Amino acid sequence: MGGKAARTAGELLAEAAAKLAQAGIADARREARMILAHVLGIDMAGAFGRPERPVGQAESDAFDRLVARRASREPWSRIVGVREFWSLPFKLSPDTLDPRPDSETLVQAVLDAMPNREAPLRLLDLGTGSGCLLLALLSELKRAWGLGVDLSPGAAAAAAANASALGLAGRACFIAGDWGRSLGGRFDAIIVNPPYIPQADIARLEPEVARWDPERALAGGADGLDAIRAVLPEAARLAAPDGLVALELGQGQAEAANRLATAAGLAVFARPTDLNGIERCLLMRPAGSGSAKKSWINEKY
Numbered sequence: 001m002g003g004k005a006a007r008t009a010g011e012l013l014a015e016a017a018a019k020l021a022q023a024g025i026a027d028a029r030r031e032a033r034m035i036l037a038h039v040l041g042i043d044m045a046g047a048f049g050r051p052e053r054p055v056g057q058a059e060s061d062a063f064d065r066l067v068a069r070r071a072s073r074e075p076w077s078r079i080v081g082v083r084e085f086w087s088l089p090f091k092l093s094p095d096t097l098d099p100r101p102d103s104e105t106l107v108q109a110v111l112d113a114m115p116n117r118e119a120p121l122r123l124l125d126l127g128t129g130s131g132c133l134l135l136a137l138l139s140e141l142k143r144a145w146g147l148g149v150d151l152s153p154g155a156a157a158a159a160a161a162n163a164s165a166l167g168l169a170g171r172a173c174f175i176a177g178d179w180g181r182s183l184g185g186r187f188d189a190i191i192v193n194p195p196y197i198p199q200a201d202i203a204r205l206e207p208e209v210a211r212w213d214p215e216r217a218l219a220g221g222a223d224g225l226d227a228i229r230a231v232l233p234e235a236a237r238l239a240a241p242d243g244l245v246a247l248e249l250g251q252g253q254a255e256a257a258n259r260l261a262t263a264a265g266l267a268v269f270a271r272p273t274d275l276n277g278i279e280r281c282l283l284m285r286p287a288g289s290g291s292a293k294k295s296w297i298n299e300k301y
Helices: 009-022 029-039 043-051 059-070 074-079 101-112 133-140 153-165 199-204 228-239 256-264 290-296
Strands: 084-085 087-092 122-124 143-151 170-176 187-192 239-248 265-270 281-286
Touching: 009 029, 009 059, 029 043, 029 059, 029 074, 029 187, 029 239, 043 084, 059 074, 074 084, 084 101, 084 133, 087 133, 101 187, 101 239, 101 281, 122 133, 122 228, 133 170, 133 187, 143 153, 143 290, 153 170, 187 228, 228 239, 228 256, 228 265, 239 256, 256 265, 256 281
Parallel strands: 122 143, 122 187, 143 170, 187 239
Antiparallel strands: 084 087, 239 281, 265 281
């Protein structure tokens, strides 16, 4: 008796695209090709270049399992355990936020504000998560050293593992802590990506975010500003006299965060926007630091 006929690549892709589309995934055909390419160990062009190609039973079964996971709205980055950010691979864990492309706005803004990228700067990353912001900056600032702090010990451990994998462990340290409350000293640049989603909005986020990102890394209280209220005074205390504080924001939060920064003793000098024109972060310096503006701002701002 003959065995079950192998399904072809074209059949697998058509079935998967239908399942993913039914699950509400926007670019279902592209995602189906991405999954098949992953299973077969080929590039995406090869995944649909030969639709008549028979796919073995083991590979077909593995493909079906991954499609089912993606159809449940598990993010692809969670399935494979890695997210690319700033062209660097970051391993994820259940304790870490999945890095978003919007956060690259903060990295670029900090780099643009650096008058000398060869300086031996001291960086602090509050709410470090996977470590993506701090490690992206360290990859560009070759003489800088950085400390990352996260409330979750699991996130701090994941960030340390990413630093080792990227060859940056010698210039990065990660600890568990409540913002900067246990820290002393001063830092040349402080970066913060706090939880800023209003609590009531979390259930309305895409399932890939609402179901899979840790809620403590998303929820910013009733108005989304609780963590910002808590962290800005700490950032003001820890910033060097001519230091930079860079804070990531949610859409529509710039004005309120600006007022909170002023109350905390920080002066906002720029509000960079992301690729969609949304004010994505605040750049600040300690209030009354007359030399800070000249030291940190370049012509872009």
